[in-house]
Amino acid sequence: MISNICYAVVFLIESLISFYYFSFKFERKISRNLIPIFILLSGLILYAINFIEAPPINAVCFYACNFIVLKICYNTNIKSAIFANFILLFLMIISELIVVFSFSVVFHFSLFESQSDAFILIIQAIISKLLYFIFIWCILKFSEKESKSTGSKFSLLLCVLPMASIILMHTNVYLCTFYSVNDNYKIAIIIGNILILLSNIIVFYLHEATIRINRKYTQILLDYQQEKDTINYYELLREQNENSKILIHDITKHLKTIQQLSEKEDSNISQYISEIVEDFSVMNPVDYCKNSVVNLVTHRYYEICKKNKINFTISIKNANLDFMKEHDITALLDNLLENAVESALLTDDKFIDFSICTRNSNFVIIKISNSCGRKPKYINDILVSSKNTPGIHGVGTRSIKKVVAKYNGNLEMKYDNNTKTFTSVIGINSNLPANNQS
Template identity: 35%
Template sequence: MVVFGVLNYYFPNTIPSLTNASAHFLLVLFSKPLYLFIVQIIGQLLHNKNQSNQSFAKSDYLLFPIPLISIGIMLTFTYWNKTLSSIPELNWLISICASGLLLLNLLVFGINQYNQKRQQEYTQMQLLCQKESDMTEYYRALVQQDENQRVLIHDIRRHLASIDTLAAAKETDKIHAYIQQLQTSSCLKESLQRCDIPLLNAILCRYANQCETRQISFHTDIRSHTVDFLTDADLTALFCNLLDNALRAASIPDGFIELHTYTKTNSPFSIITVVNSCLTDPFSGPGRTLVSSKNDHRRHGFGLKSVQRVIDRYDGAIKMYFDLPTLTFHTILTLRPEKC
């Protein structure tokens, strides 16, 4: 109909004067390339989007009447083509209405795709928040375990006294059972002190164990009162996501991770730096964007979004770059305690 209106405007009465086959051929000759051009543009816009594994919602059926109504309007224009073609001023209205209907259908399709994407992102963020909450509770449990260990060490004299009493009574079996119970107690597991914040210390100890398992050198330098203004949830979201990314990249021969926190001189900002080994430049995507190494690319970026959420809450900033000569990836965060 767009082509029909344009042709009738510049060549009045040309199409109605032709036979049906000739008119049809002329319209097809101009309309099909236009259709191909529009489809190519849409294809390019959707080329880099991951459309796989998307469920078809029942609410999408509500969109079907819109293209059906558009087809009905087009058929009406076709039925009236002889009358409208005799009025040159209305030929532009045909083209404008046809273009408007085309844009309307594309707009509805685009809004639907955008809403689906936003809904998926919202769901992923909700799952991420739930994961962070669960991780916070987990690290709190580790802190409680560490406290129980301190209590057990404090009471070790009483345990030795009880063992001595059993030894005096020659209760060998009971002594053996008592010692086995103490040895298998989780309270006696080794716990390193890496910082003066109990929750963060539990987080760092967990990642230190993972680095030791993967033969990754892990060094931390957490200065006192540099990140103690962060809430438990923010500590978990920030350091777990940063160290998860660093651990994934540094899982190579002679890999290492360095974590430092300090306060900038004559400034209210606290600085957090993470330097880790990285064999390839992660900024190799279109527009120098980060490329995920995860198998599930749909979850790519949500960890950094969680980090960004904490940064925004404390009026901070983040900078990331890859140093090719040393094959290291650098992450630098600045946080303002007064913001919270």
């Protein structure tokens, strides 16, 4: 009875290992609370089928059960599900063959002897599951795009733990086989080995979870640093523009007078002064609306579009974003327009339409449409940049969503394949209080 319970636990762990693979490889689409139920059902089904004692049937049922679970619990297509479960089945078969071969070499056990001894059979199952788990972990580790930059060489040191565990399990089998040991001691050995197997899985899971948390924390720091740098940039730009206005007010008339006087005498002086006047004009942006921050951001991208021959249409005369903090306006509009410019640059008919309007006196609508040659790519609902910056994709989109969420707004991004246009629409009720976020 106890042996059957231990064997059932081993099959539950096998199901747990499959879910470990799925959770790191695919995006979950059901509640996290339902996952243990599916692990339990999957493990019990595989355990029950094992009593048929037909390896081909066991293999088919293993594949079918994991395939169904993957389709129900995770977002994936048929092709990916077929391939993923083929990998699991292949690794399972290989791990079992390795364990059977190692027992035949080390202990001179034949296949029939192993099948007739429940103790040996359970220990072999535990070792094969541990080996199966290590194979899956290695596949996950070396299939990561960022594996070269996350210290995977140091992570390989963790493999010392399962290798030591396997050696310990073989030692237990040796002691129990060549010395007279009662059944209670064997049961204790089995339970101890099961706990060792679980400990290995927990250690590896916590290790990978820690890496993920560190990545997210690093990404948050990158987002914050980008926003901080952008805010500092516009603060300096605003200060520069204020100083420029004072200078222009005082000397523009004098420069024009000097220009008129020098036209007949020295053409070089005239050209030089014209360039100075033109430079001062560039430093004095147009007031598109009453909000100074909106003007600064808009004028910056007006100059960028002008330089890159992008048709930039601006309709923000009645824009009223005074209910938003200045750094939030900067983060929102700068990232929206940066994404639009980046997309438009890759098209032949380059254009950006930028508008801000207010409806029903309090509902602000920000809309940006731009030319886009192909449908944008999304990863985990985050727009992926086409820039060659691996590992920091989607920083701008996350910043936009953060600001929109702070002001209880709605964000809609859609792509029209017929007109090759990507449109971002944000709606914010200016009367709603902002959330307490940094």
